Amino acid sequence: MDYYGLMRIAPRFPVLALLLSALCASAQTASPPAPAAQSSALDAALFYQLLLGELNATGEDPGAxxxxxxxxxxxxxxxxxxxxxxxxxxxxxSGDSALQAARAWRQALPLSREANRYVLQILIGMNRLAETAEPLKREITNAEAKERAIAIGSIPRLFARASDKKGAAQVVEQALAEYLSTPALGVAAWTTIGRMRMExxxxxxxxxxxxxxxALDANAEGPALLALALMATKQTAAEALVKKxxxxxxxxxxxxxxxxxLIEARRYPDAASQLDTLTSERPEIAEAWLMRGALALDDNRLELAEAAFKRYLALVPARNSRSAASAESQGLVQAYLALAQIAEKRNDMPQAESWLARIDSPEALLNAQLRRAGILARQGKLDEARKLIRSQPEKTAADARQKxxxxxxLLREAKQYRAxxxxxxxxxxxxxxxxxxSYDLAMMAEKLGRFEEMERLLRAVITSKPEYQHAYNALGYSLAERSIRLPEARxxxxxxxxxxxxxxxxTxxxxWIEFKSGNLAEAQRIxxxxxxxxxxxxxxxxxxxxxxxxxxxEQALAIWREGMVLxxxxxxxxETLKRLRVKL
Incomplete structure (x- = not known):
């Protein structure tokens, strides 16, 4: 049972603090003393019982x-x-004792949602899912009518730690059966059932x-968000429901x-189209501009990227940049770094430094310094750039890896492949x-013409991490580039x-493999x-x-010209233009 997920941090002697507070309040508002025979609920015997209970709680007899x-x-x-x-x-x-107390609580106070929720959570924690249907139904009926959809929507979180996901889904579906066709709660019920089935x-x-x-409400947000979650699980049919x-x-x-x-699926043009729609319809949403700028920069569309990042900065107050925990702070850092990169690409180094100087978060200092190193290298000061990188402190292993x-x-861009x-x-x-x-080392080995070493490294990566798609792609492309073992490359x-x-x-x-294999039409299509x-x-x-x-x-020349712009x-x-002796 997951006791830690249920336990609350309680103050020492919490009951005594509570009752002493009640005594003080009673003393302040009391009428003239009544005869001693008329004792309150907190009489001496009960007070002593609570005191003894708390002393046992801090001692070695929690059962007592x-x-x-x-x-x-x-x-x-x-x-x-x-x-x-x-x-x-x-x-x-002691799960059994916790359940005993929670059930006693619920019996004494049948309308208490907190008591019923304890019963439900304890049963889930004990993996007694078959017994959760009744408290689950009560959780919904005890909620006020206007809060029932919210109560239904929170059910997946209650069962998040259940080990038997299929059993949990069955119980939830049973508990929600009566709501599935109701206009008010049907959408929430079906969405919750869908989430349980997905889990x-x-x-x-x-x-x-x-x-x-x-079908109950085409404009409901919940089902669309569930469809988005299903897209991430490779349910291709889910996207049509999102679009609907x-x-x-x-x-x-x-x-x-x-x-x-869409960005996570590497469908960048589709993502850009959605962001264009969003920034047109709701231009006040800052994050959309940040994402749009990142996509444009990745496409080397510098003017569009610059405009998007500046629009983001106009929407997000700069005062948040010092709050490292803030999502807006991270966005500000991303925008400043990107704008510095854009200025660097334009060889406007003073402007690049001006953007970097705005980064005042200590947590982002390493990123800023690495960008400054890039500027130094671009100015031909590679040794100075490397010294700057190496001088940065490493708080974590991730910092070391980033450096x-x-x-x-920098060495790759300077074509210093051996270094x-x-x-x-x-x-x-x-x-x-x-x-x-290991992958990066393999790529450098290829640059040095050490193809056997490259292949050995890439195959080692594939063996240790079979899901590492870059290793398969790099090896296949290298074989095709050398026009050898083309079936294996494919x-x-x-x-x-x-x-x-x-x-x-x-892709x-x-x-390229199809081209090397002589399948020109297929190569063109791909x-x-x-x-x-x-x-x-x-x-x-x-x-x-x-x-x-x-x-x-003519088509080839047009494509190459576009490539040069990019x-x-x-x-x-x-290399292609030189080999084919083409001048644009």
């Missing part, structure tokens, strides 16, 4: 303490004493629950969550189990796509889809070459 306090609760029908008895039993890790791993039945809820809701009168928060889920990533990135390789090799001694680090990249559907860079690899999903200079290089070989020279220093694009 429980019995004394529960007896006092029964004599007085005081809910605070019942709660104390339950707490004592939970502290003693039990029954995605198809959960989808059916969403459909039932939407968005076609009506949606809450902005649902569209925002949908955009976030390493930044230094390797990056040596740094990664040395760092693997400290972070031996880090798959990302299998590796297809495996990567299974792990990360819709990833445009993995690009598959298209690469156009990848480029549409993610306009990127490297994808543009590949798509342009396919079009060039197919004799569609990233004029992209290695793959520049």
């Amino acid at each position: 303490a429980f019995s004394l306090i529960l007896d006092a609760a029964r004599k007085t029908a005081d809910p605070r004493l019942y709660q104390r008895a339950v707490d004592l039993a939970l502290q003693a890790r 039990a791993g029954d995605g198809n039945s959960a989808l059916e629950a969403v459909r039932k809820a939407q 809701y968005l076609d009506g009168k949606p809450q902005a928060e649902v569209r925002l969550e949908y955009a976030r889920s 390493l990533n930044a230094e390797v990135q 990056a390789y040596d740094l990664l090799s040395e760092s693997l001694k400290r972070f031996a189990a880090d798959a990302d680090l 299998q590796l990249v297809q495996k990567a796509l299974e792990l990360a559907p819709n990833d445009p860079y993995i 690009d690899s598959l298209g 690469l156009q889809a990848a480029y549409k999903n993610r306009p990127d200079a490297e994808i543009a290089a590949h798509l342009g070459e396919v079009l060039w070989v197919m004799g569609r020279r 990233s004029a220093d992209n290695e793959t694009l520049l």
